[in-house]
Amino acid sequence: MAFKPRIGVFICHCGENIAGTVDVSNLAEEIIGYDNVSFSTDYEYMCSDPGQNKIKEAIEEENLTGVVVAACSPSMHEDTFRRVVEEADLNRYQCEIANIREQCSWVHGEGNDRPTEKALKIIKGTVEKVKRNVSMEPVEREHSDKCLVIGGGIAGIQAALDVAEAGNEVILVEKSPTIGGHMAQLSETFPTLDCSQCILTPKMVEVNQHPNIELMAYSEVRGISGYVGNYRARIERKPTYVDADACNLCGDCEEVCPVEVTDEFNQGLDTRKAINIPFSQAIPSSYTLDTEACLGLNPLRCSECAEACDADAINFDQTSEYVEEEFGAIIAATGYDLYPKEKMGEYGYGEYDDVIDGLQFERLLSATGPTGGEVRRPSDGKVPENVVFIQCSGSRDPENHNSYCSKICCMYTAKHAKLYRETVPDGNAYVFYIDIRAGGKDYEEFIQNVREEDRVLYLKGKVSKLKKADGKMKVWGLDEISGERVEIDADLVVLAQSIIPSEGAEETSEHLNLNLGANGFFKEAHPKLRPVESLTGGVFYAGTGQGPKDIPDSVSQGSGAAAKAIDLLAKPTLSHDPQVVEIDEDLCSGCGLCVGQCPYDALDINSKGVAEVNELLCEGCGTCASGCPTNALSLRNLTDEQLTEMIHAHIGD
Amino acid sequence: MDLTNSDRELTANVEELSGENIFSCYQCGKCSAGCPFTEEMDILPNQVIKKVQMGDGSVLDSDTPWTCASCLSCEVDCPKGNDVPAIMEAIREISLRKNLDRVDINKLETKGLPEIALVSNLRKKTG
Structure with a gap:
């Protein structure tokens, strides 16, 4: 006997959304006579519990072989209704959605029969489909249990620790010689003013000691192939020319090294040697020989460092090592850079020594910085008496720079002004702002405290230009509230430069076909409901690579991405x-x-x-x-x- | 104005005479929004405070502190609890000490208003 399908049609009113335009009870009557339709009904909200029960009961009582739910778009409730039919022992692929809301009632006016006629056709078409559907089971596949974390800033560190704690192996890849990211450069953190390194370094040490984490610093991802659950990444571990296990951090190599170059960790405010360690708590705890700065390894031109090293830790024969590993999930935590102040024409194109960016000021405030925490300006080491802070430098400027708000600058500028006033009590701090955006826990209170107790003068308006004269910087600004144009002779100007995605965002997006938004940040699967997921299965975002955010938000997203990765890796198999x-x-x-x-x-x-x-x-x-x-x-x-x-x-x- | 050489003494004096932390004001503008006399003022009460924060001596040329009747509506409204009329009074006192005569009492419209009421109003904050 040939198989005779028995299809049930369930028509949803969706309140007035559908029923206001389409004659739903008429539809239910009309469709019952159609081929193979042996049951039909309509209900106010089919997605509600009573609505779902109607479907389940009808499948059992009427021996339905297929179900059509005429309702909203399948992107809304297809999964809901497929789960319902599964609960009634029908294969999930024997349920189809006829979209009579977005594709019918919403786009047609009421007051005539035509929307009802169209809805009937949509339902009939869906009946024709579902009665020919085959029952299927999801495709199952084994997957790797490992997680790759790209980027060792605070977001990547948090993600790696959480995934590792859940029992999964993690490889944490960091481009630079140490993990810690920009957070390691900060002096103190708003709004509680904890010392940044004091709260960061324990986490860095934990990464280093965790049995489930393999740290690959001074390494870069060179290629990724595969798909969710089964990615294959090729990672280059660049030669440091120093055996990290043998190095005892005595510093003799650094002392004898004759080459001095700009120190990136101190944002160019100091110099370092060709062989160096970025800061004393760096992880991995070892020196790195920067071959671009070194006088030359091939042929060997100097070798003073190797001669000075009592531990015999220096090995000029080291070469790049390539590691290929399978990963089930990938977390991209590639971080941010500051928008170059060289692009700020009105603020001197980065040519004035005493016009610095926010990260440079962090280094001036830091006890481990080039001035040992004393605020001394770069040009002549003088303690500045008048410091002007310019917010939104490169941000909220769609015509010339970036259109977006960089989110963290209001808070860090207030912190800068406060720390400056505490270090130089006789000094004057001026902050130029367009708006104060302090929407975080205890943030507004922090800003008010800085204004009130530290007596920082906030001036509403963007600085027009800086003019250099007699070793001072003439600042042309405005205070919109008093309506006064103001001029300040500044000894030091600090630009709260816009946050931009680091190069790693684009590199990672190329490896994994990830979408970048118009501003170059990772584009999430849904801006509100899936903020840590990419559209590429098994790839998650953490930290500022996805958009400007502060430390608590970066840590939260790191944990969020980790939870998503753990969820995926914990599945015995992946279904598709x-x-x-x-x-x-x-x-x-x-x-x-x-x-x-x-x-x-x-x-x-x-x-x-x-x-x-x-x-x-x-x-x-x-x-x-x-x-x-x-x-x-x-x-x-x-x-x-x-x-x-x-x-x-x-x-x- | 030249902020580097602003009149920081003015700021300090206003704070001393009023007993208020002038930097406590974060410029929400509620004092001006609720002031019944702003139409008679040349600058708004919140602008007066901003100018004192900035050490802008031109605040002593303003009519606003003299138009202020110390009705206290701003003080009641202020989300930071600032005593704005006390700040206005401090500015009036500083002007008087500088012999800056902002009001010719003979020219005041006092029709229907008892003199004693006028005087006591202007002196509400002098204690």
């Missing part, structure tokens, strides 16, 4: 929607057209000379199926026959 393409090997000519068309790299020509699909990569878009010249490819549950019958139902013949 089986609505993918199927290949009829007898029809396939092996032309390979589909391989090039596939946007997901899911197709290949196999050793038999015919197309083969990787079901885990296929997203069921159908591009290949429509392009196949021999009709060898078809989408499961969206076959040519199904499409044709749906069209017939729609046009009514």
Whole structure:
């Protein structure tokens, strides 16, 4: 006996959203006479518990073989209703959604029968599809249990620690010789004024000691292939020319090294040797020989460091080491840079020694900085009496610089002004601002305290320009509140430079096909509801690579990304929607057209000379199926026959 | 104005005479929003405070402290609890000490207002 489908149609009112335009009870009556429809009903909210129960009861009582829910877009509740039919022991792929809201009631006016007629056609088309659907089970696949974390700033550190604590192995890749990121450069942190290194270094040490974390500092990801659960990354560990285990940090090498270059850790306010350690609590705790600065290794030009090293830790023969590993999940925590002050024409193109950026001022305030924590200006080491802080430098300026708010500058500028006033009690601190954005816990109170107790003069308005005269910087500004144009002879100007994504964001996006937003930050899967996920399965974001954020937000997102990665890695197998393409090997000519068309790299020509699909990569878009010249490819549950019958139902013949 | 050489003594004097921390004001503008006399003033009460913060001596040329009737509506409104009328009084006192005569009592419109009321109003904050 031939299989006779018994389809149930469930029509949702969606309050007035559908019922206000479409005659839902009429629909339920009309559809009952249609081919294979053995049950129909309508209900106020099909997605509510009573609505779901109606579906379950009807499946059991009416022995339904397929279900059509005529309601909102499948992107809203398809999964809800498929779970409902599963609970009634029907295969989830025997449930389809007829979208009569977004594609009918919402876009057509009330007061005539035509929306109802159209809704009926949409439902009939869906009935034609579902009665030809095959039952399927999700595609299951093994996956790697390891997690790759790219970037060793505070967000990456937090993510790595959380994933490792959950029992998964982590490789943490950091480009520079030490982890810690920009947070290691900060003096004190708002609004509590904890010393940054004091709260950061214990976490750095924890990373180093954690049995589940392999730290690869001075390393870069060179390529990533694969897909969710099964990524394969190639990582280059660059030579430091120092054996980290043997190095005892005596510093003799640094002392004898004849080369002095700009010190990046001190933001160019100091020099370092070619062989150096960025700061004393650096992790890994070892020296690194910077070959770009060194007089030369091949041929060896100097070797003073090696001669001075009693521990024999220096090895000029080290070369890059390449590691290839499989990863189930990847967390991109590539961090930020400051928008270069060289781009600020109105503030001197970075040419004035005493016009510095926020990170440089952090180094001046830091006890481990070039001035030992005394605020001395770069040009002549003088303690500045008048310090002007300019907020929104490069931010909120769509015409010339970046259109967005960099979010953290209001707070760190207030902190800077406070710390300056505490260090130089006789000094004057002026802050130029457009708005004060202090929307964090205890942040507004912090700002008010800085204004009130530290007597920092806040002036509302953006500084027009800086003019250099007699060793002073003439600041042309405005105070909008008093309506006064103001001029200040500043000894030091601190620019709260805009936050921009580091180079790592673009590099990582190229490796993983990640989307970047217009400003170059990682674009999340959903700006509100999926803020730590990328659209690439198994890739998550943490920290400022996704957008400007402060330390607590970066740490939160690090933990959020870790939770997502742990969730994925904890699954025994990964399942994938089986609505993918199927290949009829007898029809396939092996032309390979589909391989090039596939946007997901899911197709290949196999050793038999015919197309083969990787079901885990296929997203069921159908591009290949429509392009196949021999009709060898078809989408499961969206076959040519199904499409044709749906069209017939729609046009009514 | 030249902020580097601003009149910091003015700021200090206003604070001493009023007993208020002038930097406590964060310029929300509520004092001016609720002031019943702003139409008669050349600058707004919050601008007076801003100018004192900045050490802007031109605040002594303003009519505003003299138009202020010490009705106290600003003091009641202020989210930071600042005694704005006391600040206005401090500015009046500083002007008087500098012999800056801002008000010719003979020219005041006092029709219908008892003189004693006028005097006591102007002296409400002098204690």
